[in-house]
Amino acid sequence: GQQVMQIPQYQHVQEGEDFTTYCNSSTTLSNIQWYKQRPGGHPVFLIQLVKSGEVKKQKRLTFQFGEAKKNSSLHITATQTTDVGTYFCAGRPTGGTSYGKLTFGQGTILTVHP
Amino acid sequence: SAVISQKPSRDICQRGTSLTIQCQVDSQVTMMFWYRQQPGQSLTLIATANQGSEATYESGFVIDKFPISRPNLTFSTLTVSNMSPEDSSIYLCSVAADSGNTIYFGEGSWLTVV
Numbered sequence: 001g002q003q004v005m006q007i008p009q010y011q012h013v014q015e016g017e018d019f020t021t022y023c024n025s026s027t028t029l030s031n032i033q034w035y036k037q038r039p040g041g042h043p044v045f046l047i048q049l050v051k052s053g054e055v056k057k058q059k060r061l062t063f064q065f066g067e068a069k070k071n072s073s074l075h076i077t078a079t080q081t082t083d084v085g086t087y088f089c090a091g092r093p094t095g096g097t098s099y100g101k102l103t104f105g106q107g108t109i110l111t112v113h114p
Numbered sequence: 115s116a117v118i119s120q121k122p123s124r125d126i127c128q129r130g131t132s133l134t135i136q137c138q139v140d141s142q143v144t145m146m147f148w149y150r151q152q153p154g155q156s157l158t159l160i161a162t163a164n165q166g167s168e169a170t171y172e173s174g175f176v177i178d179k180f181p182i183s184r185p186n187l188t189f190s191t192l193t194v195s196n197m198s199p200e201d202s203s204i205y206l207c208s209v210a211a212d213s214g215n216t217i218y219f220g221e222g223s224w225l226t227v228v
Contacts, residue, residue: 105156
């Protein structure tokens with residue numbers, strides 16, 4: 001079945017440093033989504049990427065979808081303590097109409113030291 | 115957007131008992147899903163809750179252990195049956211909204227089985 005690998009598992013940064021997490025799928029994806037989960041909270045939808053090579057920005061966050069639609073990255077510029085949490089990518093397989101049937105990566109736990 | 119309410123938010127359960135989790139959405143949605151997040155782990159799809167028919171279970175999950183109801187387009191329940199400590203997890207309801215472009219998660223039901 002489809003597998004989604006995410007690295008790194010943990011990332012510790014000083015406030016102000018940049019952060020990147022990478023996601024790779026074993027199969028081509030219809031789209032990929034990114035979520036943030038604060039400690040003790042539930043996953044919150046950040047963004048969906050659909051097109052090959054797509055790049056989207058949300059303030060200090062930049063999301064990329066690979067040309068082959070098998071990999072993606074999330075980059076945070078100048079991290080802040082409010083960025084702390086676990087970032088998950090989730091891929092939707094090609095074909096079918098199960099929009100919520102996602103395969104999640106293992107997540108990257110980000111800690112930011114002030 | 116969709117607002118999802120889950121009950122209970124937390125519970126401590128005795129092994130061998132069963133617990134039913136409720137998921138209420140503030141609007142009609144076609145697709146509803148149940149995920150499990152074991153401690154420190156990523157999210158795993160349990161099943162798709164189908165309105166008017168039996169749920170569709172993912173590999174490793176069976177109806178006898180996780181019976182699901184979906185009586186209408188705004189409500190679903192997940193029962194965790196004959197619980198063991200290995201069932202201690204967060205159980206999350208999710209829906210696909212905005213024509214499938216956004217996935218929303220409920221706040222989760224944190225179950226501890228003792």
